[in-house]
Amino acid sequence: MKYSSVALLILSSILFFSCSSEDTQPYIEQESIYFPPLTSETWDTKSLSEIGWNVTEQQPLLDYLEIKNTKGFIMLHNGKIVVESYMNGHTESSSWYWASAGKTLTTTVTGIAQDEGILNINDKVSDYIGTGWTSIPLEKENLITNKNLLSMTSGLDDTLGEDISAENLQYLADSGDRWAYHGVFLKLQDVIANASNQTWNSYFNTNLKDRIGMSGAWVPLGDLNIYWSTTRSMARFGLLTSAKGKWENTQIVSQDFLNQATNSSQSINQAYGYLWWLNGKSSYHLPQSQLEFNGELISNAPSDMYCALGKNDQKIYIVPSKKLVVIRMGEAADGTNFALSNFDNELWEKINLVIN
Template identity: 50%
Template sequence: MKNLVFALSIVFVLSACSSDSSDNENQVITLNPTNLEIYFPPVNSNEWETISIEDLGWNSAGEQPLYDFLAERETDAFLVLKNGRIVIERYFGDFQQNDNHAWNSAGKTLTAMIAGIAQEEGFLSLNDSSAAYLGTAWSSLSTEQEAQITVFNHLTMTTGLDYDVDDIFCTDPECLLYKNEPGQFWFYHNGPYTLLDNIITNAVGQDFEDYFSAKIGSRIGMQGAWVSIGFNNVYFSNARSMARFGILNLNNGVWDGQTILGDATFLTDMKNTSQNMNQAYGYLYWLNGKDSYRVPGSEIEFSGKLIPNAPNDLYAGLGKNDQKLYIVPSEELVIVRMGGDAGETLLGPSSFDNELWGLLNDLMD
């Protein structure tokens, strides 16, 4: 019965944040590529400019193999945007444009940007001890050990907390044990990341979800909700909302003339290597084009690029069951994939990334 009530609660929340297609007819404006300055879809509207594969000079013969691959790999929604304009928008099975889907760990990118906004507004500093916002005894460490862990460590997966625990998602003090000095080892440990929600809430004096909505979500036209599932705080939205956030990233924190995040140093650091233990990790963003990378659940460093088939400057939000938000500045692309597990049940990067980019290269050739 408890599980049923929880499930119904999620349905209610997600229904409340969905657009009603009967009240707001979807509109598209087809555009020829004469002027491809970045486009921002209007807030509180389904209007969205499109541009065709043919007008871009892409290889239309690559479309069907791409769609077949996506359908075979449990995809629900797939979007490709060029300069903010929709090139491809496909939904599979019963999934529709206004349906909501979990971002899973791709939503870490939302937390990274809202942390940057909180710092820009003077509520916190990445160099602050996280104990300044979490209080003492938030872990099983001594007060002195807690004081050494900074907000920066939470943002970069370098807290030094023990990841060899039964539940890496657990945020209870008994799950947060000392293993290494902070900043000395990188491991994809979800519990310390989740505590960023409390850090931001206590720093700004406003509920995390409300602050996110006021500073990002409502300003760029995202619809969605943060839903507590176990220890995790998971963002749900439709695919177009994920695409809107991608456009905000592509335009360096500015939305249609409105500065959402203006701290150029934070933006640069967020999307570049944040520490010397995992070159492919920024502030909760995954980075391509580096000489080596580490992945969730492993202590091994792998040689080569994270996604060999993808452009070197790609950065991404990557979530469990292959939720994907790719941003490629050199190609002015935003690509969204939502759906079920594509075959490996991993928390972030997977072989699906490279296979997908092989097909995208065929399409864009």
């Protein structure tokens, strides 16, 4: 094919200016995620003004948190601390309970165990802890998988209280047919202990806690097993999750598993993954209720946010689009609640004034 001299001149001019335009574009380096040292309380910070946040709205946010019975509050941006405050008698070294926000610790350790090949979430629970762990007929018990425990779809009666002994685990529906917030998820800790030939505490410490520099301990409370730690340790876990399961150069839990965990796990409650709550869905269910509510879980929060929510307003909010992790520990902001409360929406109204 032959080109005229004019056409060649035009083509060369286009290529020249195109290359020149690309070459002169400023190179903007993407800030990598920061991870605090494993064996030190050192944690790098950055100012609100560095990332363009509204400095004048920080103190009103902290004042609001204090009157709402908050004890510890942290905001991370790309891993670095931007806001950290302790109030109402709490300090950086004080421990507090995670309540149901700690469910997501069990989620992550389940993912680690599956990554290691010692369990499969699609297997039935009785493959790991034997039959008779409920009082329901064997053919119904054998329908319940580890995934059903992660997604709150065991079908077991959630109206009988927190007792998860066999006699209190009774049939209400086939697994997968009903979503209900239930403490039976704790059976996953027995599954992991048996699958690993270790105690739950030992496997948790070795495979998660120690690898990301967390402090804290599991404290048995009746039939419950509640995690207690500093606010910074909760922030470490939030950072790990926001970094897609990676801590510096080490993949602690697979990104594939976390993707499953932080997306709708079933069709009944769109706003629930594997023990994680999900914003941005068209409807949601609440604990202790079979009602479906239209709209987003927390309308003032970003749609891509997912969160760990615990009794009396223990919170881990993760917002990928904002590179943001928010931690709140303390007493109930208003009245006693199971997980979600009006406080979530009010708090996000205040947070938005800071980050926007």
